[in-house]
Amino acid sequence: MTERARQIIAAARTLLETEGPEALTMRRLADSIGITAPSLYKHFPDKASVLTALAGEVLRETAETLEAAESAAPGSFPALATAYRAYALAHPHLYLLTTARPMDPTALPPGLQERAAAPLFRAVDGDQERARAAWAFAHGMVVLELGGRFPPGADLSAAWSAGIAAFARSAPSEASRASG
Incomplete structure (x- = not known):
């Protein structure tokens, strides 16, 4: 990525994080870095490619987190879920951008999605379906929390703790094995 492309992505991130997704237009982006909108297209063919580059940044940061x-x-699903939630709540527009729209995985740096998922996969002893369920729990909770969809007065900490406890167990319970 060129220095100008990095500058464009940094400006796009600032617009998105400070003003929300509606503010992220190619014209606003160009204005924010002092170039013309057509000049942006020398670096990114369209807005979708800017969004994909931002998504790559978010996935890299999520992996690092x-x-x-x-x-x-090591091996602690509670630690991972807590870190995941903290990152998502600190960057709500970026989080939703990355997780709430279709994304071409081939447009991302190779191995990035796998890198971001690897700590969770290891925390559930390599059980792919359990990892998917645990991610769905954490993602769903974050989306509901960001959207203000819990009832007034709901104890989100207790809800998170209950979900984390369900996935932190080392093996599925007898009841879940019998029903599966």
């Missing part, structure tokens, strides 16, 4: 949590508490 989860790797740091795993390093501090």
Whole structure:
């Protein structure tokens, strides 16, 4: 990525994080870095490619966040879920941009999605379906929290703790094995 492309992505991130997704237009982006909109197209063919580059940044940061949590508490799903939630809540527009729209995985740096998922996969002893379920729990909770969809007065910490406890167990319970 060229220095100008990095500058464009940094400006796009600033617009998105400070003003929300509606503010992220090619014209606003060009204005924010002092170039013309057609000049942006020398670096990114369209807005979708800017969004994909931003998504790559978010996935890289998510991977780093989860790797740091795993390093501090190896094999701990609670540590990963806490770090995941903290990152998402600190960067709500970026998080939603990355997780709430279709994305061409081939447009991302090779191996990035796998890198971001690896700490979770290791925390659930390599059980792919359990990892997917755990991610769905964390993602769903974050999206509901960001959207203000919990009832007034809901104890989100208790809800997170209950979900984390369900996935932090080392093996599925007898009841879940019998029903599966």
